[in-house]
Amino acid sequence: MNSDFPTASGSVQWQLGPIIDALRTSRESTHNIRHQGRVRELPSRDVLTGVVNGVSAALFPTHYGRPDLNDESIDYFVGDTLNVTLDRLVGQVRRALRFSPEYEEAGDAQLAERAQAITRAFAASLPGIRALLVSDVQAALAGDPAARSVAEIMLCYPGTIAILYHRLAHCLQRLGVPFLARLAADIAHSLTGIDIHPAARIGASFFIDHGTGVVIGETAVIGERVRLYQAVTLGARRFPVGEDGSLVKGAPRHPIVEDDVVIYAGATVLGRITVGAGSTIGGNVWLTHSVPPGSNVSQAQSRNT
């Protein structure tokens, strides 16, 4: 049969054999990326998205759950949603732990026990996280002259989605599942254009307006009542290199932003510097040194030609 043309039934023969062979060779020898030759089951982006949705519904049942809940039915909803969600989360935690050096070789029972303990601790953190998120929503209502209601902020503000994902991701990070935390952060990034490393520490009443292009680095520390606009970077200036020439992971290298700071659109704040409490950083400012509390930093004007 001349396989360059479709067969009678319309199907094409693609000469798959050599391609499959070449891919196998690439996979197993020339471009092998398996960790120590092994396959570890990966967390699932879709499942984790479902977990965040489930937690959101348990935290704010009438906003993110079902609008027809009432005093009688709401706790059944919260209880069942939490139960289903934690059952799903514990499996993802177990998978993610396999990527932590200390659990790479752990037995199945030890891994399962640790995943349960983490998931239980995560669940116990939820009321506290809800309190923080309410402070964030109220900060948005106070900070945006275009905002009209709590509901609008919860449904239509990318900053709300970003901080919701972050507070959950940060909790997972603290509890020892950085892979899962990172995956949650990237889902939020894809949805909002806001990229917050899950290890960043962010105080209450935090508000990002518009938000696209915001980047907050791994070791950033943000105080209370801080407000950011789109395209703000809280980044690293340089990466510390160890004696062997490789990058030192985890060293403090991102800014500390104290309470009540406002940073306008496009500002770039780099390095382990401190932006003092109550400061205002103007739009497009490029800042690589600490500024004292109450500072007001702005950039030079463009010229008219």
Next chain:
Amino acid sequence: MNSDFPTASGSVQWQLGPIIDALRTSRESTHNIRHQGRVRELPSRDVLTGVVNGVSAALFPTHYGRPDLNDESIDYFVGDTLNVTLDRLVGQVRRALRFSPEYEEAGDAQLAERAQAITRAFAASLPGIRALLVSDVQAALAGDPAARSVAEIMLCYPGTIAILYHRLAHCLQRLGVPFLARLAADIAHSLTGIDIHPAARIGASFFIDHGTGVVIGETAVIGERVRLYQAVTLGARRFPVGEDGSLVKGAPRHPIVEDDVVIYAGATVLGRITVGAGSTIGGNVWLTHSVPPGSNVSQAQSRNT
């Protein structure tokens, strides 16, 4: 039973009771965000996305509807799609109106009547909106040297999606459902990285290239044949504060951009200033004062160290 370990069937007991109690306390007293203690049914992001898709299909049946339509079948498709879509929209309008102060306490019949009138007016606006969108697509074809066909612009350009959503959202805004308008704008923002407040007024033949990070504020006014590139901000410089210290909502605070202006990537234009007709604003320019028609504004060069 020792609930720290799974039961025979593998399920874990999560000690949900105290968490549910704490969430209820947070919800009902310590961090209550219900409006006047009541729950109002919220518009649905998924349904509104479906409405925009339905309207898009009715406006451009062969591009956004079904490719196999022909002269005979197209009007049946348009009619049925419009009918289904308006039936869905009217329910969302009704929900959203509950968040407008004047309808917060309205009776069900009054609300339904108003929602129908708005939806009917929205439908009547569609032919006019189609004309504007065609002008936008043609502006894109003329303005991007990489563009090859109308179809490519309609399928592959985020700027097309952004202006499509905006023109529909702006119509909803004008008709008195700002919540729904805002929700539509945020859907577009998530899809494209382009954030246009639905109240912004934008003339015909508008084109945003690349687009990620563009922000256009609530009171911005844009003329005809305006072209923007990525990361352009048409923002507020400061927020007017009323006598009581709270933000004044709705005051004009964003730029007026006249006809035939081009604003290159990363430019920031702030405050109630006017960019005169035919001006060009260069990349990364920071502009906070009005410029006369025909201006050409660029920024200082970086230095080579």
Next chain:
Amino acid sequence: MNSDFPTASGSVQWQLGPIIDALRTSRESTHNIRHQGRVRELPSRDVLTGVVNGVSAALFPTHYGRPDLNDESIDYFVGDTLNVTLDRLVGQVRRALRFSPEYEEAGDAQLAERAQAITRAFAASLPGIRALLVSDVQAALAGDPAARSVAEIMLCYPGTIAILYHRLAHCLQRLGVPFLARLAADIAHSLTGIDIHPAARIGASFFIDHGTGVVIGETAVIGERVRLYQAVTLGARRFPVGEDGSLVKGAPRHPIVEDDVVIYAGATVLGRITVGAGSTIGGNVWLTHSVPPGSNVSQAQSRNT
């Protein structure tokens, strides 16, 4: 019947007739955008997303396919996935070719034959593309101090998604289906905020960190081991205009970035200039002239007021 009010069954009469008439008039005469009065079947965004997912699964079966594959089953999975995916791709190629001037009038058989040849060539390119993508992942692991594992980079980094889509889109572009290539690029743009024109040429070991707001233009050329951060633009300075006043399409107008260059966040590099090998371009730099190898370009500091 008074059609301003709902009928007994709750349905509303929307007075669709005049709207449908007006839309038809707009479609067929006043705002007709059909190409030469004809309708050509369009490629489908959803199907193409499925094609990219299928190819990704065939390239990296345990990361993007199914985690439970083993030595015995993996080639069956790769073979069946490739077969299904190529069967779907060939239909999209056929549709897209109709938008290339040379196939606009081609017979069905000629079109089908060409679509098969292109799809076959695409399949044959996959092992080479896999090798490039592995180099990209390894560059990310080396280049980001926060990165912990190959799996994390493949699942959680928008830069990985962007380069995966780009390498496939670039292959389609080279094979003569620019429409499909552009559609793939826009899907990646929507997912990641990173906008790479499919015609851009990018060498091995490429890494974009954070990524939102990155724009890489049609004629850009990027060497090996290049690293970009968020909001970097490799753009055109001006658009060449032909004798007839219309834009000249396809002329070289974007930068050449040589090997081992790093470009930090927010830098804007414009025009057909060359950034010499090993150079570092600082954050927010505005660069419109060539710089020699080993250059270190940074911008002026903001002033503290």
Next chain:
Amino acid sequence: MNSDFPTASGSVQWQLGPIIDALRTSRESTHNIRHQGRVRELPSRDVLTGVVNGVSAALFPTHYGRPDLNDESIDYFVGDTLNVTLDRLVGQVRRALRFSPEYEEAGDAQLAERAQAITRAFAASLPGIRALLVSDVQAALAGDPAARSVAEIMLCYPGTIAILYHRLAHCLQRLGVPFLARLAADIAHSLTGIDIHPAARIGASFFIDHGTGVVIGETAVIGERVRLYQAVTLGARRFPVGEDGSLVKGAPRHPIVEDDVVIYAGATVLGRITVGAGSTIGGNVWLTHSVPPGSNVSQAQSRNT
């Protein structure tokens, strides 16, 4: 254009106009089946199937709900499932009531109130229904020598599905929504081949083995511990005709089967007769007269030719 052949894009013009006209004429005049010219919203087969599934899950959470429930989580599941299910049911009841003569002209508020009262009464009946169903399952376990476990009977026996649907449908019938009851009965009929009219009265510990072809009529009365096999009919012998020649609806015309009766496959029992307690009716028997308690009825043998 010659519409007998496909257009360039492959779509066919079907000459829909005359067909649509003819269908309209059929609908509106020649074969109009609208009730008094009006359209009443119909109950939905799919929604009602979901309601029965929801009720089944609430009654038997680990068999028909989720297998991973435990002592802690089960009541949250039951509560949330019931709440969702009753919210869906009340809408179906409201639609169905419009088909009852006494509510055909009722106001919306009256209808809603009645639907709620019915749904509330249905919910209150569930514990009693569960007790009956458990008796039925135990009768199956005792009555079929091939049965091995309660779980097998609940998952694999069509008789279990049939009696489950019947007991719920019968409750709806008694509460005054015969349309909904009938719809539930027909869903069960389609799933199992067993056709039980929802008005039939059936005592505890009822078991149908195999079941296909069983028909139980509207006014049948069945005692406790009755066992039927496939293709048994408990039917009407003749239909009473009223003075005007039309059928009298609802008159007793199906058998009374007393406690502890067994009826073997293919037996036909017709008319308002009584099968006395403890009787056995043999396979294929044709019975149209009452038999006293303890009777043993069998048919003549076939002859061998």
Next chain:
Amino acid sequence: MNSDFPTASGSVQWQLGPIIDALRTSRESTHNIRHQGRVRELPSRDVLTGVVNGVSAALFPTHYGRPDLNDESIDYFVGDTLNVTLDRLVGQVRRALRFSPEYEEAGDAQLAERAQAITRAFAASLPGIRALLVSDVQAALAGDPAARSVAEIMLCYPGTIAILYHRLAHCLQRLGVPFLARLAADIAHSLTGIDIHPAARIGASFFIDHGTGVVIGETAVIGERVRLYQAVTLGARRFPVGEDGSLVKGAPRHPIVEDDVVIYAGATVLGRITVGAGSTIGGNVWLTHSVPPGSNVSQAQSRNT
């Protein structure tokens, strides 16, 4: 590797190689069932189910389509639904024609043209089919004392589904696509337990009550106003065998049932006999000879032992 046990990632190696080889051998040589060694694309059960649903919705828009249609919107719905449905049907007709000897070797263009002609004829038959179906529904309303409304008969009676499918299948049969007709008949059989060969000719006002187990053979002819109950067989007595010993296909071998006949449950009528107009055939009767008009046939009583 010991493949009897799961690998680290939990996946099992199933030793697929020998099984796949054995299945290929079975497929290609030992148990080859391909027609002349070729594969013909098969009609799809799911697509055909969708086609029947679409046609049903076009015929009875408020019963089988959408309940919220009104005078304004109904024709758009009917037109669009018909158009989509016929577009799907024509592809199924094309596939099915490949199984008719006269089109087995036809060219693609000839096949497409024939499929369109058939689909067009099918569409033109729909108003006539609607008229027949309305007569069937009215017969059910008149014939079942338990029936309360047209809506109940259209939603809850398996006999309605069976005759709806049959009238469409019979039309396809007459138009020359017996494979598709048979597939439609089998879908109805699975849904209702009623098995009507699509070639059977059935007059207006036909009603089957309960229905499970009814079988109507290929060459049966049924007059007007005929009523059947469950488990009635209109079958063949023997199969004519040709000179070569094989079965003669298509020869008349099933009963002729004249107008106004009633056949009660379980009756078996076999062979090319005639049941005269107005006759009544009792339950369980076994009939293999013709009976004159007005006959009343019943079976012997069982004996009480």
Next chain:
Amino acid sequence: MNSDFPTASGSVQWQLGPIIDALRTSRESTHNIRHQGRVRELPSRDVLTGVVNGVSAALFPTHYGRPDLNDESIDYFVGDTLNVTLDRLVGQVRRALRFSPEYEEAGDAQLAERAQAITRAFAASLPGIRALLVSDVQAALAGDPAARSVAEIMLCYPGTIAILYHRLAHCLQRLGVPFLARLAADIAHSLTGIDIHPAARIGASFFIDHGTGVVIGETAVIGERVRLYQAVTLGARRFPVGEDGSLVKGAPRHPIVEDDVVIYAGATVLGRITVGAGSTIGGNVWLTHSVPPGSNVSQAQSRNT
């Protein structure tokens, strides 16, 4: 709050508390059906349906899999489909084994090992099962004068579905998972109205025509080339009762049907009798004694009144 009426948001309070309490009481004490107070994870009807579909596709790839397979791609499809299907099956086998007395208390590892061994043996049986199924299809083609092609028999004959499910279910039964076998049999029963106990032994070239209402009991033994029509019962005459008065499970109590027997519609064959090779059993015959080879059994005629 007066919970008899809807709250502002339209939701109804259903007074769930007492119902949930009553259901818990029913579940845990008054009508407890848990086996020894424990919950065992149940096999899933949906998953098993998927498994049967997967196996069917692997056995007959172009009929039940995908029509566009060709010589190159078919084995990849078969291999991947088998792998996915066996991975799903092994989990169902594991669940089902918990219901076998000998594995009720087995450790997880032992259970998993046994489930793998069974699944492996099932896979190894598939080529042999395919051979039997091909013989069945050919018997249908030979035995039904209305049949036109192998494809029609595979797609449109309920008898084909029934024997396909049976041969797979019987294999599972023999391998020691009767619960799963029974579940598969009941799925087939629901689809076709044909009820074959999975333990029944059926020889090659078996054909059931029409089929609704056929029942074949647990200990039936059927030879080669046997043909049955609708509503045939191969059942038990009485159930052996042990010394303790309970039913003896598994004792031979259903007929032995030897090679080349035909049994016409509605015939009832009961008890451990033998129908000799080559016999014909007429329609509606009631047979409870053995008949020698070559017998021809028919029933008495009905009388005409």
